[in-house]
Amino acid sequence: MVYLTILSRYPSxxxxxIANTWCQDAAGTRELAWALINSDEFLFQH
Incomplete structure (x- = not known):
């Protein structure tokens, strides 16, 4: 679970x-992970 690993919470x-459409392959999962790492929530919570 990418959200739990990066943001320490479950996705809404x-x-x-959105995550289900992105995570169809490894490249999409990687893109989602980078998007979460670059989000304001990650930057200000961790």
Missing amino acids: DDEML
Whole structure:
């Protein structure tokens, strides 16, 4: 679970829908991880 690993929380329902479309392959999962790492939530919470 990318959200739990990076943001220390479970994704919301809307985020889960987006994550499911991105995580169809390894490249999409990697892109989602980078997007979460570069998010304001990650920068200001960790």
